[in-house]
Amino acid sequence: MDKACTIWFTGLPSSGKSTIANRVAEILKNKGYKVEQLDGDVTRKYLSKGLGFTKEDRDENIRRVGFVAKLLTRNGVFVTAAFVSPYREIRDEIRKEIGNFVEVYVKCPVEVCIERDVKGMYKKALKGEIKNFTGIDDPYEEPLNPEVIVETDKETVEESVGKVMRKLAELGYIDEWSEPEGYSEEEEEIVKKRLENLGYY
Numbered sequence: 220m221d222k223a224c225t226i227w228f229t230g231l232p233s234s235g236k237s238t239i240a241n242r243v244a245e246i247l248k249n250k251g252y253k254v255e256q257l258d259g260d261v262t263r264k265y266l267s268k269g270l271g272f273t274k275e276d277r278d279e280n281i282r283r284v285g286f287v288a289k290l291l292t293r294n295g296v297f298v299t300a301a302f303v304s305p306y307r308e309i310r311d312e313i314r315k316e317i318g319n320f321v322e323v324y325v326k327c328p329v330e331v332c333i334e335r336d337v338k339g340m341y342k343k344a345l346k347g348e349i350k351n352f353t354g355i356d357d358p359y360e361e362p363l364n365p366e367v368i369v370e371t372d373k374e375t376v377e378e379s380v381g382k383v384m385r386k387l388a389e390l391g392y393i394d395e396w397s398e399p400e401g402y403s404e405e406e407e408e409i410v411k412k413r414l415e416n417l418g419y420y
Contacts, residue, residue: 225289
């Protein structure tokens, strides 16, 4: 059975976690690997319905996601997990539980995240309409030793994705990674539209 891992994308809301995670998952699938994608919206609807945004509830949400990721990973499935997951202790806990765990810190200044926020969540948090919002009135604890740091205010999506893929190859989870030679004009348009929809432009 292939040696799979959970690739855990953590960072502030609107930092670019899902964009990079989706692209990594797409590449892995195209290379023939089994992949499952987990993200906040889906798991809160089906796995963690009823949980709020207190520290205890957030930790419980991440613990449940970690359990699912562990089951998949030990059965040879790559998992991309894109979660704010602001607290270091719970991230370290699920790292130990899963074992094959690659932490990707999606680093981005809060000012840039606010600009990108198409849902307007930061604005609501700044007005006091949303409580316990990470980066505004709730802390984000940066990873101390992540396997990968991507800086989405300074890098293109493909540069960030390349960093993740290179690390997966370096750790022996995938075959050698060689950078793609570039997009066709059609592919560039598709990527550009995706980024526009996510507020990158």
